[in-house]
Amino acid sequence: MAQLFISSKIIINPKGFLATVMLSALLLFSSGRSQAQYVLNAADAQYELFNYSKAINLYEQAYQKKATRYAAERLYQCYAFINDYKQAESWSAIAAGMADAKPENILAYAKALQQNSKYTEAKQQFQKYAILDKTIAPADANRWLLSCDSALYWMKNPTTVIISNATQFNSAQSDWGLNSFGNRVTFASDRGVNGLGQSTSERPFLKFDGAKKPDKNIYGWTGNPYLRLYTQKATTDSLSLFPISTHTDYHMGPASFTQGSKEMYFTLTKIPKQPVYVKGKLATVNVEIYSSKLDEKGNWTAPLAFSFNKVDEYSLSDPYISADGNTLYFSSTMPGGLGGADIYFCRRNADGTWQLPVNMKALNTAGNERTPVLGTHNDFYFSSDGRVGMGGLDIYKASFVADEIRQIENMGYPLNSPQDDFAFLKTDALNGYLSSNRLGGLGNDDIYSFKAQEILAFKLTGIVIDKRTNLPLSNAVVTLNKTGFQNLKVLTGDDGAFKFNLEKSSDYQLSGEKTAYRNDLAQLSTKGLTASTTLNQNLYLEKVELEKAIKLENIYYDFDKSNIRPDAAIELNKLVKIMKDNPTIWIELGSHTDSRGNDQYNMRLSQNRANAAVQYIINQGINQNRITAKGYGESKLLNKCANGIQCSPAEHQLNRRTEFKIVKL
Numbered sequence: 001m002a003q004l005f006i007s008s009k010i011i012i013n014p015k016g017f018l019a020t021v022m023l024s025a026l027l028l029f030s031s032g033r034s035q036a037q038y039v040l041n042a043a044d045a046q047y048e049l050f051n052y053s054k055a056i057n058l059y060e061q062a063y064q065k066k067a068t069r070y071a072a073e074r075l076y077q078c079y080a081f082i083n084d085y086k087q088a089e090s091w092s093a094i095a096a097g098m099a100d101a102k103p104e105n106i107l108a109y110a111k112a113l114q115q116n117s118k119y120t121e122a123k124q125q126f127q128k129y130a131i132l133d134k135t136i137a138p139a140d141a142n143r144w145l146l147s148c149d150s151a152l153y154w155m156k157n158p159t160t161v162i163i164s165n166a167t168q169f170n171s172a173q174s175d176w177g178l179n180s181f182g183n184r185v186t187f188a189s190d191r192g193v194n195g196l197g198q199s200t201s202e203r204p205f206l207k208f209d210g211a212k213k214p215d216k217n218i219y220g221w222t223g224n225p226y227l228r229l230y231t232q233k234a235t236t237d238s239l240s241l242f243p244i245s246t247h248t249d250y251h252m253g254p255a256s257f258t259q260g261s262k263e264m265y266f267t268l269t270k271i272p273k274q275p276v277y278v279k280g281k282l283a284t285v286n287v288e289i290y291s292s293k294l295d296e297k298g299n300w301t302a303p304l305a306f307s308f309n310k311v312d313e314y315s316l317s318d319p320y321i322s323a324d325g326n327t328l329y330f331s332s333t334m335p336g337g338l339g340g341a342d343i344y345f346c347r348r349n350a351d352g353t354w355q356l357p358v359n360m361k362a363l364n365t366a367g368n369e370r371t372p373v374l375g376t377h378n379d380f381y382f383s384s385d386g387r388v389g390m391g392g393l394d395i396y397k398a399s400f401v402a403d404e405i406r407q408i409e410n411m412g413y414p415l416n417s418p419q420d421d422f423a424f425l426k427t428d429a430l431n432g433y434l435s436s437n438r439l440g441g442l443g444n445d446d447i448y449s450f451k452a453q454e455i456l457a458f459k460l461t462g463i464v465i466d467k468r469t470n471l472p473l474s475n476a477v478v479t480l481n482k483t484g485f486q487n488l489k490v491l492t493g494d495d496g497a498f499k500f501n502l503e504k505s506s507d508y509q510l511s512g513e514k515t516a517y518r519n520d521l522a523q524l525s526t527k528g529l530t531a532s533t534t535l536n537q538n539l540y541l542e543k544v545e546l547e548k549a550i551k552l553e554n555i556y557y558d559f560d561k562s563n564i565r566p567d568a569a570i571e572l573n574k575l576v577k578i579m580k581d582n583p584t585i586w587i588e589l590g591s592h593t594d595s596r597g598n599d600q601y602n603m604r605l606s607q608n609r610a611n612a613a614v615q616y617i618i619n620q621g622i623n624q625n626r627i628t629a630k631g632y633g634e635s636k637l638l639n640k641c642a643n644g645i646q647c648s649p650a651e652h653q654l655n656r657r658t659e660f661k662i663v664k665l
Contacts, residue, residue: 036065043074052078060625069098069105076108083419083437083444085115086583087623093584096125103133114148114391115418117155117489120475121515123148143388151390152491154413160453163414163486165440166433168237169447173224176435176445177254177371177423182261184231186242187447188254192225227251229266244292244300253287253317254423258325265291265319265328268303270311286315289330307354308346310334317341318371328354329372339366339386362405363398371422374400383422391418395434414486415450440487448486457532458502460524464492464512467540472496476514476541482506502526502535511581512539516665519581544585544662555613555658562608564616568658572613575660576620579627586664589614590630594652595643599633607631613658628663 043058056078063071072095079088089112095101096109110125123145130141169175171191178187229242229252242255253267268290288311290303306328309316314334321328326348331341334357342364344357363369367386370393374380380400383393387410394416399406410416411424417438426432430452437445464476478498480488490498502508503526510522520539552575555568564572579585591610593602610629618624634642637655641647 036062039065040068040071043071047074047078052081056082060623064625069095069100069102072098073105073108076112080112085112085419085439088112089116089118090584103129106132110144111391114151117151117418117477117491118515119148119151119491147388147390150388150410151413151418154390154410154416155489155491157412158414158488159412161415161450162453164449164451165442165484165486166447166449167442167484169232170442172443174227174444175447178425178433178435178447179254179256180425180427181231181255181257181264184233186229186231186255188227188252189230190224190227192228227253229253229255245302251287256320258321259323261294263291263293263321263325264300265289265306265321266303267317267319286311286313286333287317289316289319289328308334308357315341320372320374322374327374329374331368331370331372332357338364339368341368341370343369343372343382345372358403360405363396363408368393371424373424375426380405381424381426383420383424390416392420392437393422395421395424414488417486420445438486440481453501457504458526458529459534460500460502460508460510460537461534462498462510462537462539463496464498464514464539464541465496466517467542473514473517473541476512476517476539478539479511479513481509481511504529510537510539512541513582514541517541517543518578521581544665552658552660562605562612564612568613569616572616573620576617576622579617579622584665585662586626586628587660588628588630588663589617589658589660590632591658592632592636592655593634594655595634595637595641595645596652603631603633603635605631606633609658 039058040062043055043062046052046055046058056075059071059075059078062068063075072091076088076091076095079085079091089109092105092109092112096105098105106125106129110122110129113119113122113125126141126144126148130136130144166178169178169185169187171189173189173191175187175189175191178185229244230239231242232239242252251267251269253269255264255266257264266289267287269287288309289306291306292300292303295301306316306319314332316330316332316334318331319328320330327345328348329343329345331343333341334344337359338361343360345360346354346357348354360372363380363382363384365384365386367384369386370383372380372382378399378401380398381395382398383395385393387394387396387408389410390413395411396408397411398408415421415424415434417436419436419438421434421436421438423435424432425434432450434448434450435445436448460480462478464473464478465471466473472492472494473496474492474494476492476496478490478492480500482503488500490500492498505527507525507527508523510524511519513519518541520541522537522539524535524537526533526535552571555571575587575589579587589610591606591613593606593609595602597605607629608631610631614627614629617627634655638657639647639651639654641651641655
């Protein structure tokens with residue numbers, strides 16, 4: 001039997017530029033195809049529709065049936081798209097380690113390591129890629145290596161600012177691009193008016209109507225509503241849509257205002273109601289800049305298109321209007337640029353018309369430059385993924401004097417992270433906001449506040465130690481977490497030492513991790529301390545030995561039964577925690593019986609017990625591909641109680657046990 005699915009598909013990346021409308025048809029099954037290929041085809045169909053969560057499930061099924069580099073590559077890409085950086089690293093490592101791996105698999109693995117703060121290992125992979133691929137430009141290779149070295153330096157020497165999640169603005173979806181508007185703020189969000197704070201899993205991921213038109217409520221990439229512009233008072237939680245009629249059912253991006261908030265500039269994405277073809281090929285619908293003015297009655301006028309919009313040729317995005325309204329800065333993919341997206345500015349003539357755009361070549365690169373902002377004292381802020389940075393988009397500061405860019409510098413850590421950091425805004429000399437999809441946020445993109453760091457009265461020192469050898473461990477990532485604040489990370493040197501500044505009356509969680517070692521966690525607090533103190537907390541990491549059996553204590557089964565007892569569930573939860581704390585390890589869970597009953601029956605019973613334990617662990621949220629069940633029957637008894645030997649019930653119960661061993665890192 002054959003099933004034919006025909007669907008309209010929209011591609012709009014609100015932080016990117018391309019919005020492609022296309023019609024796709026997929027024949028999902030025909031006789032003669034293997035089951036693995038059928039699942040892979042179904043996964044590809046969901047991938048092409050940007051249903052990444054659905055695609056992940058199918059690709060994992062396909063990989064389980066046949067472990068191919070293609071399936072591992074796609075799993076890396078899917079996890080990267082949904083910002084699951086740990087799983088992206090795991091799958092990119094698998095693809096890079098296969099016999100038929102290509103140089104681009106090495107590059108993907110390097111970037112995944114970079115996004116997980118593993119800069120030393122990322123540098124090694126970048127070096128390996130540079131050797132394998134002779135076509136890359138030396139400048140690109142040098143930039144990747146210098147980025148790793150610089151990130152390590154910035155993490156060891158963080159700037160003196162405190163980063164906090166601005167929870168009053170954020171939701172479980174994407175929120176970014178905060179700007180001031182009188183005594184209020186505005187920002188873009190895809191939460192939906194009736195879906196404030198809802199999880200994306202509570203709504204359909206992708207929908208199409210009967211006329212094959214793009215869905216007007218749900219954006220296929222994210223499964224969330226389209227971006228809208230929201231406003232609220234900075235000191236309250238009262239949120240509402242910005243009071244302007246955009247005459248579009250699709251994205252409306254962040255806004256920028258002149259002094260006095262009399263004029264605003266923002267982006268709109270207007271999608272044709274049916275797919276558009278040019279010379280037989282699907283057309284590209286681009287992002288445009290629009291403006292509006294506040295009229296005498298206090299209403300915003302109908303949006304007016306910027307004179308250099310060319311929706312069928314290129315995108316214009318990230319508008320920033322100067323306080324006097326005479327200069328507009330923006331990012332664009334228009335022809336003649338240096339890279340994917342460049343930053344331009346336009347001057348306004350006395351008659352209100354705009355002069356030709358000027359490419360700010362001194363700050364643009366072969367990558368993408370985004371979210372320009374003109375600050376005070378000739379400071380100019382922007383984001384780029386084409387310069388030496390920590391990974392993704394980093395925020396940079398330049399001096400802009402007489403239309404000339406000077407002294408470009410990376411803003412360092414923790415303003416920047418291994419992920420995307422953008423839309424930087426200073427509200428005064430020491431405080432402001434930025435947007436980021438860094439780990440630990442409430443949603444995809446979140447708005448963060450930053451402020452000058454207070455003088456700290458407390459310090460934390462420690463050493464990361466190999467639990468077996470009692471020697472210090474170098475290149476271990478140590479993370480200090482305080483609820484509601486940006487995580488701080490440092491990388492240990494040869495002496496294994498780390499140090500942090502702490503705040504008063506605060507609780508912290510400290511963690512240490514290193515490839516091929518089990519993580520270690522510790523809790524500490526400065527609450528109740530009345531004098532300046534240096535706390536000391538060492539971390540002990542245990543090296544993982546592949547194929548070494550580790551007994552799970554108190555995992556016992558009733559005679560002739562395979563169900564999980566309550567006391568066993570407590571111990572299995574400990575294994576669940578180990579797997580969640582170490583998301584790259586794969587394990588085998590083995591079950592053993594006593595000698596009572598015949599050998600064949602005991603082998604079958606032990607397999608059932610192993611299956612039950614594995615299913616329990618999967619039900620706690622562990623990926624089924626990371627754990628396998630193995631029944632050993634009575635082949636590995638712990639005591640003398642073999643066939644024909646008289647033993648007590650307690651002695652037999654010792655043989656009815658469950659063990660696990662790590663089989664892959």
